[in-house]
Amino acid sequence: MPKVKKRRLGFVLDMTPLVDITFLLLTFFMLTAKFKSEAESQQRFTIVRPQATADTSRLPDKDLAIIKIGIDTLVGDTSYYYEMTNETDWAQVVGSMEQLQQSLGGQRVRQVKVNLQELDELIRRTRIVRPTTRFAIDADRRVRYKWVEDLMDVLRQNRATIFNFVTDRRPPEQPPM
């Protein structure tokens, strides 16, 4: 009996390497984690992005204006949504549009639901505030192409002729239909 007790007490597991690795992984995941932006947490739709072959080009983070075409999960109607990553630019653009501000009712939002005319106005003002702003079209793959075509016309009218389509990476084993 006393022998067994002694052995139990003396049992020591060296946790140092375990803790080392754990902290290493923890640091890695904490630094790579990207949290949902304020605009994203406000939206009432999820975008099913079209799939494309793996590419190295990534969405830029800075000075980006994203035009989303989403299908509302509750009502099921399609609409344009506009958001910008640069907060000060966003405040300037939205602040200069009285009509839009009235419809928002003074609420602080990061994403607005817009129609084509408002979108045209927003894009024009964005180009004035910062001409180097990049545009990205983040559309649901199920929407009719008409929505994208109209949007591209608006972009063209505002001389924003270079933009990006946001896509998801297609798994390599899955060929296109």
Next chain:
Amino acid sequence: MGVADFGGEAKRERRGGKRRRKKMRRLRYRLDMTPLVDIAFLLLTFFMLTTTLVTPQVMEMTIPPERTQVEVRQSELLTLRIRSDGKVFYNLGTDAPQAIALKDLESLAVRENVRLKNRLITVLKPSPNVPYGRVIAVLDVLNRAEVQISEQLAREGLKRERRFALAPMTEQDEQEIAGL
């Protein structure tokens, strides 16, 4: 925690005692790491499960600044039309449109572009009613063909200059592919 007192011994025998005392303390020193490990693992699990490592990628698109009619030679024009049901039709110049599967489109684009050496203009006309995902799928195929085209043209000592346009589908276009 658990430090033995060897004070008296150290006073008596200075050098030896000091060495011994240090050794003993190191051996006996134990920090209970269990709560630390608990929290670390908890956080690790949280971050591992919440992070999405795949960031969305982009496909760059350039459109001409104005909708102007440009005169092009019919023989150097490859028209691709996407009908509202998603079917893709192609025709060279004034040929009759023919249906083509997406997997054959890549080889067609490569073949025709290499044959005409940079002079070929590809025009894509998607129907307004086709799902947007289908248009991207076609664009993706054309983008993939680009790699092979520039490779093959480079072998002939040419630099690839892409000539591509997105155009709206007119009524005439729709009629041409309606019954196929």
